[in-house]
Amino acid sequence: MLLTKRKAPIETVRTGAYTIATDKPEADGTFAWSSTTLVIAEVVAAGKTGLGYTYSDASVRNLIDATLAPTLIGEDAWNVEALWLRLQQRVRNIGRSGAAATAISALDCALWDVKARLLDIPLARLLGLSRARVPIYGSGGFTTYTDDDMREQLAHWVQENGCRWVKIKIGSDSARDPHRVQVARDVIGNDAGLFVDANGALDRKQALDYAQIFAEQDVEWFEEPVSSDDVAGLALLRNALPAPMELAAGEYGYTLDDARVLLANQAVDVLQADVTRCGGITGFLRVAALCDAFHVPLSAHCAPAMHLHVACAAPRLRHQEWFHDHVRIEHMLFDGAPRVIEGAIAPDLSRPGCGLDFKHTDAQRYAV
Secondary structure: OOHHHOOOEEEEEEEEEEEEEEEEEEEOOOOEEEEEEEEEEEEEEOOEEEEEEEEOOOHHHHHHHHHHHHHHOOOEOOOHHHHHHHHHHHOOOOOOOOHHHHHHHHHHHHHHHHHHHHHOOEHHHHHOOOOOOEEEEEEEOOOOOOHHHHHHHHHHHHHHOOOOEEEEEOOOOOOOHHHHHHHHHHHHOOOOEEEEEOOOEOOHHHHHHHHHHHHHOOEEEEEOOEOOOOHHHHHHHHHHOOOOOEEEEOOOOOOHHHHHHHHHOOOOOEEEEOOOOOOHHHHHHHHHHHHHHHOOOEEEOOOHHHHHHHHHHOOOEEEEEEEHHHHHHHHHHEEOOOOOEOOEEOOOOOOOEOOOEEOHHHHHHHEO
16 A cells, blocks of 8 residues: 555654854844754654754743644644644634744644655655755844954855845944945945845834935845834835835744735735744745735745745745854754755755754754
């Protein structure tokens, strides 16, 4: 009997939380941090183990163990979308956004991974390839960096990784931001695209004022100039930004409706989505379909190793964020983490599932 004709009951769900210190102090326009927490979920079914993860708070591990994992035990791992819906229903009364969404995202990624591993095929093949390689943009340039720190980081991305675009953080010290943007432009030259990300630190008038300045420095992407909660403000700014500067937002979208609201209100030129927040592979595919329906490009936010296979499948995907913190962690703790070749990453189609294996022994020193 073929494996696909058999049920694959979920036997167990394992979790772990790991906090890794940053290599330098980091901050953006609204927050500063010195560590990043990775929460992993492993789903075991029919002798195969699927891996998923999210970047969130260590408490998400307890939410998975106590509340979500029991929903999956004994269920058929083939039925990923039905299980995704059951997980959504399970958190209805505690709230689907925030921590619950990141927990579901990790589990959904693990379910898709185990399904592909049961079939012994790469996840990108299971989802259907739209592209073989995913362009990346280098992302970091934290507001705590010195000019020399930023020069070194951006030069590496452009000169050694071949990135076509780079992004820096702004908003901690608005008076200094034009200088920092000019430092970035000087180091990457005129051939690479320059993005700025305010993480919602500005008000509408400030954002419009700085957009005029940044336009003179050939900034082509202004991310979250105001809070993503201010949908009207985003829409106003999108219409007012000097061409060809684009407005991007969406990384804090936890549900399909979060994405729909931004698109329906014409609040973004490019929608961002994060597979570790928006409901996993299932959620990301739904957001991608919504972008396709609205004729708006999609950009994958952070967690490049987990995005890679679904990014290859998503229509209208423009690029993947190559975020400094996550790249560093994924190369430390996962076998199979992607490497950049000429400004893009590609899945290893010789590896089943998402192509990642967690280094449990190496990670133990960071366990929470």
